[in-house]
Amino acid sequence: MSYTIEYNRVIYKDENGMMLLLIKQGDNNVYDHNNRRTRNWYLEVVGKESDLWKVIGRRAGSTMGGGIQKAKGWNDTNYFHIEDYVKLYRKKINQARPFEQMLDNFIVTFVFYLAEDWESDKYSKTEQEHLRNCNDTFSKLIDKYDIKQSGTHYYNDIRKEYSLSIYNIEDLYHILKNVPQSHYQYSVSGFRLIARKSKI
Secondary structure, eight states, rough: OEEEEEEEEEEEEESSSSSSEEEEETTTTTOOOOBBBOOOEEEEEEEHHHHHHHHHHHHHHHHHTSSSEETTTTTTTEEOOOOHHHHHHHHHHHOEEEEEGGHHEEEEEEEEEEEETTTTTTTTHHHHHHHHHHHHHHHHHHHHTOOEEEESSSOOOEEEEEEEEOOOOHHHHHHEEEEEEOOETTTEEEEEESSSSSSO
């Protein structure tokens, strides 16, 4: 059975109450070349506290059947008790860090793909509209920051990959507020996060 292992989490909050929830997690049966379970940091939620609780609530439900487990040592895991999971996140919300600290803690890169084939008949009208909107937004981002192509999509080399390194809070705000993060079937974009130290 496949399940998610949760290793760590951190929350950042700005003066207007916008919050970012980052979670370090990985799949129980995916290993790297050193035979170590892979784990990465992901930006799970951007929004008000109520938006975080919607996601935390869904994740808490997954702990009941073992769909999300906590890491124990190098290779073992334990089940979460749902009450403890909620308490853990309530504490993290109360101890939310200043928004500006995110760039001190992480190397942040925004990665996205332009879909050159968005008008193809293989996509429904809804999918075409979604891809067109994403392309329009991404094209503006490319122009604003003069971003160069960094590669192509692993599964589809028609899709051009672009990446933007984030060095200041103003750029991070711009991406969060104006650019879609999507794991839609035909459009992928989001943040690549690398912790600057082992313990965040």
